[in-house]
Amino acid sequence: MTHPVVCLRKGAAFKDIARTMRRWKVSALPVVDGDHRVVGIVSEADLLPKEMLRDAPELSARSRGRPGIAKAEATAAEDLMTAPAVTVRPGVTVARAARIMAHHKLKRLPVVDDEGVLQGIVSRTDVLKVFLREDAEIADEVSREVVGRLFGGTVEPIRVEVRDGVVTLSGRVRDTSLVPVVTRLVRSVEGVVDVDCALSGPPRDLGLEPVLPDEAETEAVDDPRTAV
Known part of the structure; x- marks a missing residue:
């Protein structure tokens, strides 16, 4: 896993999230609470609805309450994040992490301890390193x-x-x-x-195979004319 990890507070603003992703060249960031426990994750996909709403503002009034529109109107990490976040423990095998990523179609997995506190993050690149x-x-x-x-x-x-x-x-x-x-x-x-x-x-x-009598010998024994 990668450590330390760039993460967000729940109150992180939309533009700060976008800037952080660009600066660190990542497509997703874990969101933590005051005790550094992972409460969700914000990805590029969570930010995209904002652009959709900008090009079609009439969607806001017509589609109020829909998940995509709610995220388009969100301005902070706690409203943008996907929760609960899919996480793994530090002792998880690479194979297990890969299966979880494939099943949930994820590029990154936050690594947390038993209390849910962020310890690191596993990316697809980390998983593929084992094949080297x-x-x-x-x-x-x-x-x-x-x-x-x-x-x-x-x-x-x-x-x-x-x-x-x-x-x-x-x-x-x-x-x-x-x-x-x-x-x-x-x-x-x-x-x-x-x-x-x-x-x-x-x-x-x-040496343990049974020894069968020769076929010719068997016929001779079975023939009554040859009996003494």
Whole structure:
């Protein structure tokens, strides 16, 4: 996340909001109360209705009460903001933050503590940074934190290869029911683009296979004419 964060008080004026966005080159700003708790967020989309009303002033009287018109007439952050704001805790994973952004169609997420106090902000750029991790770093984490913990005793060493963020797993494991689990865990490692899991079960032990009599011998035993 990014810290410290540029934020707004509830009473921030419209023009001050626009100037702040331009100065810091951001498209949205969290709004906080007197205790620095996040109460909402103002985005460029919240400011645009003002321009719409300027070009069509007759909308104000005709559409009084509609959300878009109410924001067009607003002059302070507390009336412009979208509330409650969608926020995350500091310990949230990058993958979880990305899912929240995608679901709510957001570009930024305020990060708050258990009391709702602003700690930082996560942007789409922050989320995408994880895909800049080196392949060797990803391979080391997958081998140590996933494969090493999940498959303590394997039939043979599991091979972990990473190329351009795509993880390939190969080798044999004793319990094939864990294969979907390891795939899911590897996919959750930061920086992983995809997983190609080629793990298989242990080789068949031919020494334990039943030995069937030769077909010809079976026919001879079953033929009553050959009985003594």
